[in-house]
Amino acid sequence: MNKNDIIELDITTIAEDGSGIGRFDGMVVFCRGLLPGEHGSVQIIKVTKSYAIGKMLSISDPVSPHRMDPPVCRNFTKGCGGCTFCHVDYQEQLNYKRQHIADCIARIGGFSNVDILPVVPAEFPKFYRNKSIYPFSQNSSGDVICGFYAQNSHRVVPIEKEERCMIENDMCCKIRRVTFDFISQRRTSIYNESTGKGIMRSLMVRTNHRGTPEAMIVLSINADKMPHLQDYINTVTAACPYVSSIYICTNKKDTNVVLDGSFRHVYGKMTIQDTIGDFEGAPSFEISPLSFYQVNPLQTEKLYDVVYRLLPAAPKLIYDIYCGTGTIGIYLAVRAADVRPQLTGVEAVPSAVADAQKNAAAAGISNAEFFCGDAAEVTPKVMAKYGTPSVVVLDPPRKGCDAALIQTVLSAKADRVIYVSCDPATLARDLKLLCETNYEIKCVQPVDMFPQSGHVETVALIQRKLCRNP
Ligand code: SAH
Numbered sequence: 001m002n003k004n005d006i007i008e009l010d011i012t013t014i015a016e017d018g019s020g021i022g023r024f025d026g027m028v029v030f031c032r033g034l035l036p037g038e039h040g041s042v043q044i045i046k047v048t049k050s051y052a053i054g055k056m057l058s059i060s061d062p063v064s065p066h067r068m069d070p071p072v073c074r075n076f077t078k079g080c081g082g083c084t085f086c087h088v089d090y091q092e093q094l095n096y097k098r099q100h101i102a103d104c105i106a107r108i109g110g111f112s113n114v115d116i117l118p119v120v121p122a123e124f125p126k127f128y129r130n131k132s133i134y135p136f137s138q139n140s141s142g143d144v145i146c147g148f149y150a151q152n153s154h155r156v157v158p159i160e161k162e163e164r165c166m167i168e169n170d171m172c173c174k175i176r177r178v179t180f181d182f183i184s185q186r187r188t189s190i191y192n193e194s195t196g197k198g199i200m201r202s203l204m205v206r207t208n209h210r211g212t213p214e215a216m217i218v219l220s221i222n223a224d225k226m227p228h229l230q231d232y233i234n235t236v237t238a239a240c241p242y243v244s245s246i247y248i249c250t251n252k253k254d255t256n257v258v259l260d261g262s263f264r265h266v267y268g269k270m271t272i273q274d275t276i277g278d279f280e281g282a283p284s285f286e287i288s289p290l291s292f293y294q295v296n297p298l299q300t301e302k303l304y305d306v307v308y309r310l311l312p313a314a315p316k317l318i319y320d321i322y323c324g325t326g327t328i329g330i331y332l333a334v335r336a337a338d339v340r341p342q343l344t345g346v347e348a349v350p351s352a353v354a355d356a357q358k359n360a361a362a363a364g365i366s367n368a369e370f371f372c373g374d375a376a377e378v379t380p381k382v383m384a385k386y387g388t389p390s391v392v393v394l395d396p397p398r399k400g401c402d403a404a405l406i407q408t409v410l411s412a413k414a415d416r417v418i419y420v421s422c423d424p425a426t427l428a429r430d431l432k433l434l435c436e437t438n439y440e441i442k443c444v445q446p447v448d449m450f451p452q453s454g455h456v457e458t459v460a461l462i463q464r465k466l467c468r469n470p
Contacts (some may be wrong), residue, residue, distance in 0.1 A: 001027055001047055007227055009042045011035060016454040018084030027056050035064040066092035073166040077157060081151030083167060094119040094448060097190045097456035101424040105273040109428035117445045120302050123389050125451030128296045130209060132172045134259050136190050145185045154193055159308055167452055171207040171215045171242060177241045179203050182232055183211060191222045198437045199223045201251060202258055207286060208274035209297035211252040213242035217270045217291050220249045220259060233267045244268045247289050263289060276331055277301055278346045283334045283363035285325050291352040292324040303457055304331045307393065310418050310443065315390035320345040322395045326356030333365045343368040344386055346378050376402035384411050391416045399425025406433045415461040427458055438465050
C-alpha cells in the first residue's frame with residue numbers, strides 16, 4: 001500500500017479517537033468519518049510499518065443506523081479535533097465505551113468473566129463543559145479566528161460568529177464571543193507559531209456550576225503586558241457579570257503546553273468556587289487556574305456518588321491518592337459525616353494541595369491532612385503515619401499508577417481499593433498488578449463524563465479476598 005492510493009475499505013470497529021478501523025491487504029487502516037458496518041472509498045494519506053491512515057472520500061450505502069447525519073456539531077465536519085464522536089448517536093457512544101473497557105480488561109488485564117456495568121449516561125450530552133481553551137489564530141485573509149485545533153494538528157478550526165461549540169457551556173460561549181470581538185476590534189496582534197511573533201495565544205475559561213455563577217478567565221499571551229487590558233476587563237465584566245477572576249499568563253516559549261508560563265492575577269478573586277452535590281451541606285471547592293477539576297459537573301456528582309456507594313460500611317480512614325483539590329475525599333467525608341472518617345490525600349501540584357486543605361476546612365472536615373509530592377514517594381510516608389486504611393481511592397492521570405505505588409497500596413492491606421480511571425488501558429494494566437495476589441475485582445462501573453468523545457471514566461472496586469493463610 002502506498003500514499004495516495006485510493007482503496008475500498010470495510011470498517012469493522014471504531015478507535016478511541018473516533019476513527020473507523022478496517023483491514024486492507026492485511027494492513028490495519030484508520031479512517032476518520034467511517035463507522036463500523038460501513039464501506040467507503042478512502043485515500044491513503046500515511047503509511048507506516050504497522051498501520052495506514054486514510055481520508056474518507058465517499059461512503060457507500062447503506063450507512064450505519066447509528067450515524068448522526070448531520071453530526072451533532074458542524075465544526076466536526078470541518079475537522080475540529082475537540083470532539084471525535086459527533087457522527088455517532090449517543091446510545092452507541094455509550095455502547096462503544098463499555099465495549100472498549102471490556103476489551104482492555106480482557107486483553108491487557110488478562111481477566112475473564114469481569115462484568116462491565118452499563119455506562120452511567122449523561123442526561124445532557126451537550127453544552128456540559130465547565131472549562132474550555134480556545135487558541136487564537138489568523139486565517140489566510142489575515143482575519144482573527146478562534147476555535148479549537150484540528151485533530152493531531154495546530155491548525156485552528158474557527159467557530160464562526162453565529163455558531164457555537166456543542167460542548168462548551170453558556171458562560172464559556174459568551175466569554176469567548178466577547179473576548180473574540182474585543183481582540184478583533186482592537187486589532188491586537190495574534191501569536192504566530194511559525195514566526196514566534198504576535199501577542200494573543202489562547203483564552204481559557206473555567207466556570208462553576210452550583211451557587212452564585214462564577215467564571216475565571218486566563219489569557220495566554222506572548223508578551224509581558226496585554227494591550228488594552230483595563231478596557232478588556234471593563235468590557236468582559238460588563239458583558240458577563242459572572243466573571244469573577246482574571247489572570248494573564250505570559251508564555252514566550254515555543255511550546256504547545258497551553259498554560260506554560262508565569263501567571264499574573266489582574267482582576268477579582270484568586271479562585272472561583274463551585275459546589276459538588278445538590279444536598280444540604282454539599283461541599284464547596286476553590287479552584288485555581290492550574291488545579292485539576294472535573295469538566296462535566298453533573299456527571300462528576302454521579303461519579304462521586306458511585307465511589308460513595310462502594311465505600312465499606314463506616315469507613316474510619318480514607319486515603320485519597322491523586323486527590324487534586326481534595327474533591328473526592330472531601331465529598332466522601334461529608335457524605336459519611338456521621339462516622340467522621342479520617343481523610344488523608346496525596347497530590348503533586350502544590351496549589352491544589354493548598355486548595356484541598358482550605359476546601360476540607362470550609363466543608364467542616366477537621367480531621368483531614370493533605371500531602372504534596374509524587375504519589376509513589378509520599379504515600380509510604382502517609383501510610384507509616386496513619387496505618388491501615390479502610391479504603392484507598394486512586395484517581396491517577398491517564399498514564400495510571402506507578403508500579404511502586406501499587407506495591408505500597410497492596411502492602412497497606414486495605415479491605416477495599418476504589419480505582420477511578422480516565423484511561424481503560426492503564427486501568428486494566430494496574431488492575432492486573434493489584435489482583436495478582438490477594439485482591440479481586442468486585443465491580444466495574446463506567447460513567448460518561450465526556451459525551452461526543454471516545455473518553456470514558458471508570459470506577460473499579462477491588463476487594464481483599466478473605467485470606468485463610470495470612
Ligand atoms: N481526584 C481529583 C483529581 C484527579 S486528576 C478529582 O477528582 O478532581 C489526577 C491528579 O493527579 C491531578 O490533580 C494531578 O495533578 C495529580 N498527579 C499527577 N501525577 C501525580 C503524581 N505522580 N503524584 C501525585 N499526584 C499526581
